[in-house]
Amino acid sequence: MSDRMPAERDVSPCRLSVESAAYVQGELDVRERSRFEAHLGGCEACSDLVAGLRATLDLIEHDRDRELSSMSDLGLPDRLRAAARRARRVSALRLAAGAVACAVLLVIAFQSMRLRPGPGPRIAAPVAAAELLALGWLLEAQEPGGLWSATDWGGDARFETGLSGLALLALLGAEPRADGQLTEAIDRSIDGLLREQSPDGLFGPSFFAAPYNHGIVTSVLLEASGQRADLAARLDEPIDRALEWIVSAQVADGGWGYLDARGANTSLTYWQLRALLLARGLGREGLRPAIDRGFEWLSSVSDDRGRVGYARRGEFPSGSDTLLAKALACEALREWIDGTRGELAGRWRDGLYRAFSEPGRNGASTYYGDFLALSAYHAGFSTPESARRGAMPESVWHRLAHLIEGQERTGDLRGSWRGHDLWSPAGGRLYATATATLTLQAETRTERVRAMVARRDG
Numbered sequence: 001m002s003d004r005m006p007a008e009r010d011v012s013p014c015r016l017s018v019e020s021a022a023y024v025q026g027e028l029d030v031r032e033r034s035r036f037e038a039h040l041g042g043c044e045a046c047s048d049l050v051a052g053l054r055a056t057l058d059l060i061e062h063d064r065d066r067e068l069s070s071m072s073d074l075g076l077p078d079r080l081r082a083a084a085r086r087a088r089r090v091s092a093l094r095l096a097a098g099a100v101a102c103a104v105l106l107v108i109a110f111q112s113m114r115l116r117p118g119p120g121p122r123i124a125a126p127v128a129a130a131e132l133l134a135l136g137w138l139l140e141a142q143e144p145g146g147l148w149s150a151t152d153w154g155g156d157a158r159f160e161t162g163l164s165g166l167a168l169l170a171l172l173g174a175e176p177r178a179d180g181q182l183t184e185a186i187d188r189s190i191d192g193l194l195r196e197q198s199p200d201g202l203f204g205p206s207f208f209a210a211p212y213n214h215g216i217v218t219s220v221l222l223e224a225s226g227q228r229a230d231l232a233a234r235l236d237e238p239i240d241r242a243l244e245w246i247v248s249a250q251v252a253d254g255g256w257g258y259l260d261a262r263g264a265n266t267s268l269t270y271w272q273l274r275a276l277l278l279a280r281g282l283g284r285e286g287l288r289p290a291i292d293r294g295f296e297w298l299s300s301v302s303d304d305r306g307r308v309g310y311a312r313r314g315e316f317p318s319g320s321d322t323l324l325a326k327a328l329a330c331e332a333l334r335e336w337i338d339g340t341r342g343e344l345a346g347r348w349r350d351g352l353y354r355a356f357s358e359p360g361r362n363g364a365s366t367y368y369g370d371f372l373a374l375s376a377y378h379a380g381f382s383t384p385e386s387a388r389r390g391a392m393p394e395s396v397w398h399r400l401a402h403l404i405e406g407q408e409r410t411g412d413l414r415g416s417w418r419g420h421d422l423w424s425p426a427g428g429r430l431y432a433t434a435t436a437t438l439t440l441q442a443e444t445r446t447e448r449v450r451a452m453v454a455r456r457d458g
Contacts, residue, residue: 020049020126045409049129127440130404134437135174137415138167139185141430146192154419154428161196161204162213163427164189165220166434172224173441173448190224190231193217194238201241208260211249215256215271218242222278226452243279246272247290254297257311264297265311270326273298277333281453295334298327302344306351318422321355322369325376328352332376336454352376367421367435370399374442403436 023036040047141148148167150160168189171182196217197203204213218239225235249272251257255264256272273294280287301309308327309315316323328348335341355373374396408414417432419425424432438445 020046020129024050024054024125049409126404127400130407131174131437131440133407133415134417134433134440135170135182135415137413137433138170138437139182141416142167142185142189143192144188145195146188146190147196148430150428150430153430154424155430156426158205158207158209159213159426159431161193162216163430163434164193165203165213165217166438167430168193169216169220169223170434170437170441172220172227173438173445186224190221190235193221197238197241201243201245203242206259208258210259211256211268211272214242214245215268215275218246218275219271219278222275222282223449223452226278226282227448239279240284243276243284243287246275247287250290250293253300254293254295256294263311266298266301266308266323266326267310269294269297270330273330274333277330277337278449278453281333281337291334295330298330299344302327302347304347306344306347306349306354308348319369321352322372324348324351324355325369325372329372329376333449333453336450367417367419367423367432367439370403371435371439371442374399374439375446378443378446400440403439407436 023033028036036046040050138148141153143149147160147164150163151157155163168186171186171189174182193203198206202210202214203217204210221235221239221242225232225239246256249256249259251262251264253264255266255269257264257268273291276287276291276294280291298308301311301313301315303309303313306324307314307316307320308323309320310317310323327344328351331341331345331348335345352373403417406417408416408418413429415433416429417436419428419432421432427434
């Protein structure tokens with residue numbers, strides 16, 4: 001078996017790991033602290049996590065008044081990068097866990113964690129720790145050419161371009177406070193993706209599901225362009241060709257579908273429409289007609305209860321919540337860009353709120369579904385009017401806690417997630433880890449995208 005894909009082990013994540021940050025920060029009461037300390041004696045995963053959290057917080061407290069931008073003055077990046085290079089030469093100490101390769105990022109995450117809105121340290125700290133472990137795994141799994149191998153991690157080679165786009169999107173979620181190592185990985189990923197574009201503008205191989213690869217990569221490159229001014233000129237021409245391909249692939253009824261089918265579906269419409277909306281928000285013109293037709297199609301498959309069908313009204317082959325999340329995420333983008341709200345916006349918001357609030361609907365069915373649902377939730381309920389509903393449902397934080405429990409905590413796969421849901425045969429561990437990381441970043445990424453597109457008139 002390839003050394004890139006170790007045999008799957010029956011690793012059961014510790015359910016008490018979410019208490020680690022509260023323990024380190026002295027927030028457990030006497031009884032809880034005693035119980036957790038007794039647990040530490042027999043749990044290697046929690047002991048390692050506590051040791052890592054303590055080391056990270058010690059670094060922060062050592063220089064807490066210094067701005068993150070001056071971290072290079074401490075010499076930390078050079079020393080840690082040197083340690084990462086030394087560790088990579090020892091195969092028994094592979095950096096899939098990201099502990100050394102992302103040590104600088106870990107310091108940054110826990111500094112920013114204290115400034116994040118959210119449910120408090122008991123969830124915020126584990127979210128930050130899980131995110132940075134995941135970013136470390138993604139950095140280590142990246143191929144020298146810039147992409148990520150789908151087959152090495154149990155996925156389908158045909159989706160490698162789109163899966164690499166999702167991994168890049170996760171890295172972009174950390175870049176505003178990143179060091180040179182992460183920026184270099186992002187640049188290599190962009191180079192690799194640009195090599196995957198054909199003369200007609202399509203990203204990835206041409207096969208029936210090609211619009212998934214294409215829509216994902218186009219959206220991600222638009223975010224990269226909007227996030228980093230130094231990339232804009234370099235990406236303008238490839239993005240323009242990609243957008244032309246999207247407009248040409250729009251079917252007669254206004255949505256987008258598989259290349260071998262005449263009809264549209266919400267899953268593929270989401271990625272193409274999102275790319276067009278991001279492009280419009282970043283100042284590109286001439287896209288409004290295609291965008292309007294896309295929303296008309298979404299409206300045509302929506303019912304009176306605020307549910308969005310797959311290819312027609314009332315059709316939910318894999319459940320309704322993820323499809324609804326896609327529609328609401330696109331609607332939120334349109335609202336940020338144009339300041340206008342579609343007729344179904346309120347109904348879609350009500351539907352997603354019910355999905356998070358109703359008993360029995362708190363569990364996560366897919367990594368992809370969690371990523372889309374939480375992204376749409378933060379997008380759809382980020383306005384003052386929406387906030388008047390009250391506190392965010394506990395199920396939002398339950399989903400995050402459940403996700404963190406599933407992260408690998410030991411061994412060569414530490415920091416990643418095992419692919420075990422409906423979409424895992426196509427994406428494997430790479431898909432699971434990239435989308436899980438995006439779920440952890442959902443709140444901060446939503447705010448970043450909103451600021452990116454709302455600063456223009458559209």
